[in-house]
Amino acid sequence: MSNLIKHGAVVEDNWTLVRYPAVEEAVQKQAGKVVQFKLTGTEAASPELIAQVQIPAGRAIVPLAVFRARKDELAARIAAGEIGVWLESFELVEDLVAAVGDVNTLPLIAYDFPKFVDGRGFSAAVLLRTRYGYKNELRAIGDVLRDSLYFMQRCGFDAYQIRADRSAEDALASLRDFSEPYQASVAEPQPLWRRHARA
Amino acid sequence: MYRYDNYDQRIVDERVAQYRDQTRRYLAGELSEDEFRPLRLQNGLYIQRHAPMLRVAIPYGLLASRQLRKLAEIARKYDRGYAHFSTRQNCQFNWPKLEDTPDILAELASVEMHAIQTSGNCIRNITTDQFAGVAPDEVVDPRALAEILRQWSTFHPEFAALPRKFKIAVNGAQSDRAVVRVHDIGLEFLRNDAGELVVKVWVGGGLGRTPIIGQVIHEALPWKHVITYCEAILRVYNRYGRRDNLYKARIKILVKALGIEEFKRQVEEEWAFWKDGPSTVTQAELDRVSAHFRPPAYEKLADCDPDFNDKAATNPAFAAWLKRCTHPHKVPGYRAVTLSLKKTGIAPGDATAEQMEIVANLADRYSFGELRVSHEQNLILADVKLSDLFDVWQTARAAGLATPNIGLLTDIVCCPGGDFCSLANAKSIPIAQAIQERFDNLDFLFDLGEIELNISGCMNSCGHHHVGHIGILGVDKDGSEWYQISLGGQQGNEATIGSVIGRAFAAADVPDVISKIISVFVEHREGDEKFIDVVRRIGLDPFKARVYGTPAVAPKKELANV
Ligand code: HEM
Ligand code: SF4
Numbered sequence: 136m137s138n139l140i141k142h143g144a145v146v147e148d149n150w151t152l153v154r155y156p157a158v159e160e161a162v163q164k165q166a167g168k169v170v171q172f173k174l175t176g177t178e179a180a181s182p183e184l185i186a187q188v189q190i191p192a193g194r195a196i197v198p199l200a201v202f203r204a205r206k207d208e209l210a211a212r213i214a215a216g217e218i219g220v221w222l223e224s225f226e227l228v229e230d231l232v233a234a235v236g237d238v239n240t241l242p243l244i245a246y247d248f249p250k251f252v253d254g255r256g257f258s259a260a261v262l263l264r265t266r267y268g269y270k271n272e273l274r275a276i277g278d279v280l281r282d283s284l285y286f287m288q289r290c291g292f293d294a295y296q297i298r299a300d301r302s303a304e305d306a307l308a309s310l311r312d313f314s315e316p317y318q319a320s321v322a323e324p325q326p327l328w329r330r331h332a333r334a
Numbered sequence: 335m336y337r338y339d340n341y342d343q344r345i346v347d348e349r350v351a352q353y354r355d356q357t358r359r360y361l362a363g364e365l366s367e368d369e370f371r372p373l374r375l376q377n378g379l380y381i382q383r384h385a386p387m388l389r390v391a392i393p394y395g396l397l398a399s400r401q402l403r404k405l406a407e408i409a410r411k412y413d414r415g416y417a418h419f420s421t422r423q424n425c426q427f428n429w430p431k432l433e434d435t436p437d438i439l440a441e442l443a444s445v446e447m448h449a450i451q452t453s454g455n456c457i458r459n460i461t462t463d464q465f466a467g468v469a470p471d472e473v474v475d476p477r478a479l480a481e482i483l484r485q486w487s488t489f490h491p492e493f494a495a496l497p498r499k500f501k502i503a504v505n506g507a508q509s510d511r512a513v514v515r516v517h518d519i520g521l522e523f524l525r526n527d528a529g530e531l532v533v534k535v536w537v538g539g540g541l542g543r544t545p546i547i548g549q550v551i552h553e554a555l556p557w558k559h560v561i562t563y564c565e566a567i568l569r570v571y572n573r574y575g576r577r578d579n580l581y582k583a584r585i586k587i588l589v590k591a592l593g594i595e596e597f598k599r600q601v602e603e604e605w606a607f608w609k610d611g612p613s614t615v616t617q618a619e620l621d622r623v624s625a626h627f628r629p630p631a632y633e634k635l636a637d638c639d640p641d642f643n644d645k646a647a648t649n650p651a652f653a654a655w656l657k658r659c660t661h662p663h664k665v666p667g668y669r670a671v672t673l674s675l676k677k678t679g680i681a682p683g684d685a686t687a688e689q690m691e692i693v694a695n696l697a698d699r700y701s702f703g704e705l706r707v708s709h710e711q712n713l714i715l716a717d718v719k720l721s722d723l724f725d726v727w728q729t730a731r732a733a734g735l736a737t738p739n740i741g742l743l744t745d746i747v748c749c750p751g752g753d754f755c756s757l758a759n760a761k762s763i764p765i766a767q768a769i770q771e772r773f774d775n776l777d778f779l780f781d782l783g784e785i786e787l788n789i790s791g792c793m794n795s796c797g798h799h800h801v802g803h804i805g806i807l808g809v810d811k812d813g814s815e816w817y818q819i820s821l822g823g824q825q826g827n828e829a830t831i832g833s834v835i836g837r838a839f840a841a842a843d844v845p846d847v848i849s850k851i852i853s854v855f856v857e858h859r860e861g862d863e864k865f866i867d868v869v870r871r872i873g874l875d876p877f878k879a880r881v882y883g884t885p886a887v888a889p890k891k892e893l894a895n896v
Contacts, residue, residue: 165579172577227573252372252455254495258572261492266607282356282373289491312352315341317485318561319612320492327341327485328619329612334339 138303141294145303150194173225203234219243238269248277257290264291264321281306291321336626338446346443354436378452388427389452394462394480395423395707399694404445406690419683423707455496457487461503463511464708474523476506478624497575498583515548515829531557538589541795545831546586549594561613566605630702635667639720658738671715673735678770681763682748683711692733743785744770751791758791760808760815772845785865801825803866805832822869
């Protein structure tokens, strides 16, 4: 059974998510603590690693760095609408835009949440949906847990790959945690005071 | 004060349901410790040394008497009969049971209160001047915009998982009692030459491990842009703020790394896309919210009351209290009153359930049913008639709430420290008490005049020690508790970070060290000069010489500064 929520229901997933092959990374520490997040703007992968990525046939969501480096090789599949792109939490939406020009030529963009407390994806979604006018599927992947869904939805995500050990069915309820939020967002571009006459 | 409509109430009620379910899932093992932590933190629940600690939001420090009664009831029913008022104008319970916290939140919701975003890496409770709306030097009452910002920041989806906590303070008076310059964003509401309401925006201030005074990012932002401008700042921060190192994750580090010019450039570039968009605040919305903060039904009074004058002239204890604990009011015949939570022997900022009920009654009887919490951890009755002051004093005195020490050396600002806090290097409450005991002579205290003493149990600076005239910081030396002393810090319009005078002291030595510092001050003081002015004038050397013996010991490098 798929663990994908899309447009408010659990659905079959007909995309393959392509991750980098696992590599040993030295544990980085700062002030005695393990560094959990990379700085915004860090390179996602080395040229060797990018070259090693195997892209299966059919619909595939590939890493941004792979998309950029191997665009020519993928040209026919991109034109056929078979290629989606995913970003690391530390990669910039602007780099994606520079690589594709019109983001609406992509059928799917995914954003990785390495830990659910990394909120950079919220701003990325807002920018994609507003500044760059992205209209197609925007999918949250990685450490996606039900308690973030409500926020993700309001920032413009419409698909959520719930972490494998959790139930997507249970998570559905969280999309309705609050009925009338205060502030404007992608999902509701007017703030409460413009939506309703208030006492 | 602001009253909830159906929308406000529904959000708070839905939060209780959401949190109840999160707690249920955690207790049922469906949420791991790591997963539950950020969820409970966004609801003010810490797990501390002895028990969980629940932090309740008191938006911009304003409370109704029925809300204070509810806090008292919670303290009795779910805690050990007392609560702690914090430097962020919030209220903390030190002994609730995790299983009870959903019920406590439901009780709070019944009086339009909550614990939303009182902790965690999100926009926290917005703080302001405890004398908002009544201070004679007020230019604009900042509470309506503070409420508009409270609503905007509540469950803001884009800023729900920031690199680090984010604190906003607003001020609308000439003198800054909200310490806007040590906040992530400080908003100072002013009128420009044309009489229009504008906002001076400060950014990148903060205390903690790396204390930094904020910088001005906008001199005069028209007020209607306040939300879109804050959003632009937060978006730049959310995207580029450091997440790789907890100690470098606050916005102040980003601002410092980029420089204010470059940071401002990025913010303005971002803002250009949102300026004048739907989040631009309308006059109608400002008017709607402002209507909640209309002045109460003041009586027309003379600013003089013969009976009051008589009592003040004949009762020295009452006169002392008037001098220290009452404050000017913009309406003739009224005063604001500070009820001191700094009685010797009581942890600074603590109040018992009985005291809270007495204060609630005082508010109902003498101050239009409202009160405030100050960031110096005292309670305020903002609107008391001159002719009622004597009665208020007598009741407050009987309840241990009338120590006439506001602004004096024993009005100590102090964090919970090692007695409660699991991050502490050292205890702070016993140090506060030892100093209060040492300086228990009121006449001497009055003579010394205004001195702010702040204590934090560790570098996180919850007790604001960096901006205390005298700052005391708990440090850990080989596993035992030591205290580092700094001088010359200041809050307000001249906000300054204090300088460490030298090596740290053992707990038992701290009162002596403070006595020595005070004696240097007394010797050098000219007339009624204030402590902080003497420190500015003579510098640290005479203090160091007295404390460490001549020649002055070279100060140890300040701990862990970046
Ligand atoms: C007992 C539980 C508490 C814990 C675990 C705690 C934790 C922390 C931490 C980790 C910081 C540093 C954040 C940073 O520098 O990024 C901090 C700062 C602060 N806390 Fe607390 N705190 C506690 C209680 C309090 C209380 C009771 C107060 C009010 C009296 C308070 C007020 C503050 C203030 C004003 C700051 C400084 C703001 C700044 O960094 O700019 N905290 N706290
Ligand atoms: S300053 Fe340190 S010891 Fe004091 S409350 Fe904050 S974290 Fe705890």
